[in-house]
Amino acid sequence: MKVVCTDAETQSHHAPAEEFGREGLIPYPECPRRYDVIQAALQSVGWTSFVAATDHDDGLLSAVHDADYIAFLRGAYTSWIAAGGVGDLVASVFSGSDGRAPTNTAAATGFYGFDTTPLTAGTWAATRAAAHAALTAADQVAAGDSTAYALCRPPGHHASRNRFGGYCYLNHAALAAQSLAATGSVAIVDIDYHHGNGTQQIFYDRDDVFFVSLHADPEWEYPLFWGRADETGAGDGVGCTLNVPLPAGVDDAGYLAQLAAALQPVRAFNPRYLVVSAGFDTWRHDPLGTFALTADGITRVGASLAELALPTVIVQEGGYDVDTLGDLVAAFLRPFC
Numbered sequence: 001m002k003v004v005c006t007d008a009e010t011q012s013h014h015a016p017a018e019e020f021g022r023e024g025l026i027p028y029p030e031c032p033r034r035y036d037v038i039q040a041a042l043q044s045v046g047w048t049s050f051v052a053a054t055d056h057d058d059g060l061l062s063a064v065h066d067a068d069y070i071a072f073l074r075g076a077y078t079s080w081i082a083a084g085g086v087g088d089l090v091a092s093v094f095s096g097s098d099g100r101a102p103t104n105t106a107a108a109t110g111f112y113g114f115d116t117t118p119l120t121a122g123t124w125a126a127t128r129a130a131a132h133a134a135l136t137a138a139d140q141v142a143a144g145d146s147t148a149y150a151l152c153r154p155p156g157h158h159a160s161r162n163r164f165g166g167y168c169y170l171n172h173a174a175l176a177a178q179s180l181a182a183t184g185s186v187a188i189v190d191i192d193y194h195h196g197n198g199t200q201q202i203f204y205d206r207d208d209v210f211f212v213s214l215h216a217d218p219e220w221e222y223p224l225f226w227g228r229a230d231e232t233g234a235g236d237g238v239g240c241t242l243n244v245p246l247p248a249g250v251d252d253a254g255y256l257a258q259l260a261a262a263l264q265p266v267r268a269f270n271p272r273y274l275v276v277s278a279g280f281d282t283w284r285h286d287p288l289g290t291f292a293l294t295a296d297g298i299t300r301v302g303a304s305l306a307e308l309a310l311p312t313v314i315v316q317e318g319g320y321d322v323d324t325l326g327d328l329v330a331a332f333l334r335p336f337c
Contacts, residue, residue: 001337002148003048004137006129011035011153013122016088020116029288029320030167035153038316041326042151047337051140053133061131064174064202068101069162072112073127073169077119079105088118114165127154127169134172134315138179141273141311147336148313150176155317157196157277158223166194166223173277173315174202180313181208184272187310188212189262191301192279192317193289195227195243199277205235210242210269212262214255216290217245240269248290252297255282259304266308274310280319280328288320295324295331303335312336
């Protein structure tokens with residue numbers, strides 16, 4: 001299997017110090033070590049080959065994200081520091097879904113962000129590199145590889161066309177899907193514990209991309225405002241979004257049954273390509289999750305998706321039990337080999 005990597009040093013410079021949780025300030029869970037443990041695990045298995053992400057034209061980003069939003073991400077932190085800011089750039093006031101972006105960088109952070117996800121000196125370079133990894137994986141599959149895995153950090157599936165949050169800035173899975181959609185229809189299956197609200201928003205009114213998300217019920221879990229079962233698409237995209245909210249404590253059997261049901265309309269859609277937003281915070285010991293999936297269950301999730309027998313791009317999303325994350329990724333990918 002091809003594993004597409006970003007530059008390890010580039011991603012390591014995106015290292016926010018803390019976030020504000022229910023317990024107050026806590027160490028930032030989306031840490032550089034996540035990348036390192038995944039890379040080490042996949043180097044040890046014997047069935048991977050590593051490919052460096054290739055640079056792509058940044059103009060490709062605008063096929064998924066608004067130009068003003070990309071410009072904000074590219075320059076916000078530099079402007080913040082130049083204006084006398086210190087430390088991570090974090091919003092404290094948010095615009096919601098309307099309003100106008102102020103020219104003041106710190107205030108604009110609350111226009112483009114929907115939560116307190118921070119911007120740091122290394123954020124733009126890291127998410128840009130991850131985007132290029134996902135696009136490179138899409139190139140590999142479009143050229144004939146059966147499967148390619150993009151080792152992306154930070155994750156991306158919460159990033160919408162013009163908003164960041166949930167540790168996500170550019171939507172790497174959406175960029176891969178957009179690239180593949182140039183030559184055929186695409187199904188995106190999001191198995192992260194949290195709903196892929198950004199991916200849903202980007203493709204909500206399109207009929208060439210079928211989006212499926214299995215996730216914790218947003219009635220009580222992040223991102224709260226998106227991901228209910230009655231969100232099924234709009235305009236040309238009616239019927240091309242499928243949300244499967246799941247209860248806390250769902251185990252292997254319950255999850256796999258719901259996945260099997262969700263894959264039936266994917267087969268009916270008959271896509272040319274599959275993109276998987278692969279989060280492993282469904283693991284029973286993940287500090288940010290409430291599901292009860294075992295390592296065997298995660299392998300069986302991978303097997304269910306591999307049985308679709310589609311050219312597949314797998315994009316790394318969440319997973320925050322760092323000590324086991326690398327092994328979980330390897331367990332999931334093995335059936336694709």
